[in-house]
Amino acid sequence: MKNFYHADKNGYYGKFGGAFVPEMLYSNVEELRLKYLKVIQEDSFQKEFNQLLKDYVGRPSPLYFAKRLSKKYQTKIYLKREDLNHTGAHKINNTIGQILMAKRLGKKRIIAETGAGQHGVATATVCALMGMQCVVFMGEIDIARQAPNVARMKMLGATVIPAISGSKTLKDATNEAIRDWINNPEDTFYIIGSVVGPHPYPDMVARFQSVISEEMKKQLKEKEGTENPNYIIACVGGGSNAAGAFYHYLDNEKVKLIAVEAAGKGINSGKSAATSLLGLDGVIHGSRTLLMQTKDGQITEPYSISAGLDYPGVGPQHAHLFKSGRADFLNATDDEAMQAGLELCKLEGIIPAIESAHALAALDKMEFKKDDIIVVNLSGRGDKDLNIYINYFNY
Numbered sequence: 304m305k306n307f308y309h310a311d312k313n314g315y316y317g318k319f320g321g322a323f324v325p326e327m328l329y330s331n332v333e334e335l336r337l338k339y340l341k342v343i344q345e346d347s348f349q350k351e352f353n354q355l356l357k358d359y360v361g362r363p364s365p366l367y368f369a370k371r372l373s374k375k376y377q378t379k380i381y382l383k384r385e386d387l388n389h390t391g392a393h394k395i396n397n398t399i400g401q402i403l404m405a406k407r408l409g410k411k412r413i414i415a416e417t418g419a420g421q422h423g424v425a426t427a428t429v430c431a432l433m434g435m436q437c438v439v440f441m442g443e444i445d446i447a448r449q450a451p452n453v454a455r456m457k458m459l460g461a462t463v464i465p466a467i468s469g470s471k472t473l474k475d476a477t478n479e480a481i482r483d484w485i486n487n488p489e490d491t492f493y494i495i496g497s498v499v500g501p502h503p504y505p506d507m508v509a510r511f512q513s514v515i516s517e518e519m520k521k522q523l524k525e526k527e528g529t530e531n532p533n534y535i536i537a538c539v540g541g542g543s544n545a546a547g548a549f550y551h552y553l554d555n556e557k558v559k560l561i562a563v564e565a566a567g568k569g570i571n572s573g574k575s576a577a578t579s580l581l582g583l584d585g586v587i588h589g590s591r592t593l594l595m596q597t598k599d600g601q602i603t604e605p606y607s608i609s610a611g612l613d614y615p616g617v618g619p620q621h622a623h624l625f626k627s628g629r630a631d632f633l634n635a636t637d638d639e640a641m642q643a644g645l646e647l648c649k650l651e652g653i654i655p656a657i658e659s660a661h662a663l664a665a666l667d668k669m670e671f672k673k674d675d676i677i678v679v680n681l682s683g684r685g686d687k688d689l690n691i692y693i694n695y696f697n698y
């Protein structure tokens with residue numbers, strides 16, 4: 304049973320995962336597959352990665368006991384403060400890991416896809432840090448919607464290329480990035496922003512994000528005398544912050560794992576991103592997973608008020624956690640998330656990212672005992688979402 308929830312050597316989590324790539328990409332993906340574990344385990348890699356997480360990102364991120372929130376829910380709630388990281392979310396953990404990987408593989412040029420721009424900013428940031436060329440593909444519609452992040456990427460030295468095909472959003476940007484990678488196999492490294500894509504990306508990204516649960520264990524031991532909470536709650540778009548928060552607890556079934564997806568305007572409204580509930584088996588962006596699609600296999604356009612959760616698939620590990628029952632999948636509507644976000648502002652003085660507010664909204668849907676220990680992974684801060692908060696609450 305050991306390793307049941309982690310990737311096997313071909314990148315399968317149960318029946319999900321794998322590497323479904325066109326022949327032209329095979330050599331790029333294969334090079335990474337053959338080398339990634341060895342590189343990650345090298346002392347010099349670990350040393351540079353950990354140093355940057357500490358001095359550049361600002362880790363360890365605090366595990367904060369939320370006293371007033373705990374009182375409201377009559378239990379013990381901790382917040383893992385990924386919102387305090389440099390650039391405002393967990394995404395930087397992964398981009399630091401991947402740029403170090405790119406350097407070790409001798410790559411000179413970085414490409415990335417981005418939806419709302421958060422992964423683009425995290426990638427542009429580490430490219431500036433390492434003095435590497437950075438090209439970010441972004442849907443034309445997203446470029447218009449997310450002007451501040453486009454400006455950030457440009458200030459950081461990145462070139463932003465609009466994706467003008469299809470719906471002109473994230474999946475089209477991803478297609479453009481893959482096309483670029485095919486045309487530049489020698490010198491280019493593709494930094495993917497979540498636990499998605501062909502093997503070894505989901506496993507590699509989960510390893511880089513696993514620092515979240517590694518710290519959580521130490522911090523809980525210090526504060527509660529046990530490494531193990533009763534529940535860990537995290538929002539799921541592609542699933543990287545959840546994968547990091549769950550990682551070191553996957554084989555400990557006493558710790559209940561709660562993944563929260565975006566229900567948008569309601570599960571049955573046709574406007575949501577609740578992939579595990581609504582999705583069917585399919586292949587997207589190089590791996591077999593659960594995927595929102597029509598009866599004849601066309602990808603359904605996802606919707607959420609939160610740009611980071613607006614993805615039609617979910618990482619293959621999460622598909623497996625869902626199907627195997629290891630994690631419980633809940634969901635929160637736009638309205639529930641916005642109210643939960645506002646509640647955290649008023650009770651704790653913390654303005655969360657709207658993605659993270661979905662995780663907070665799950666508190667209202669669960670029942671806790673007084674002595675339960677709950678960790679909510681606060682994946683990011685709300686500065687980037689201010690306009691959405693303003694429009695929603697009419698400030």
Ligand SMILES: *Cc1c(COP(=O)(O)O)cnc(C)c1O
Pocket residue numbers: 392393394421496497498538539540541542543544545611612656658659682683684
């Ligand atoms: C991108 C993002 C997410 C969603 O991505 P995952 O890979 O599911 O973690 C969640 N929260 C924040 C703050 C984000 O920026």
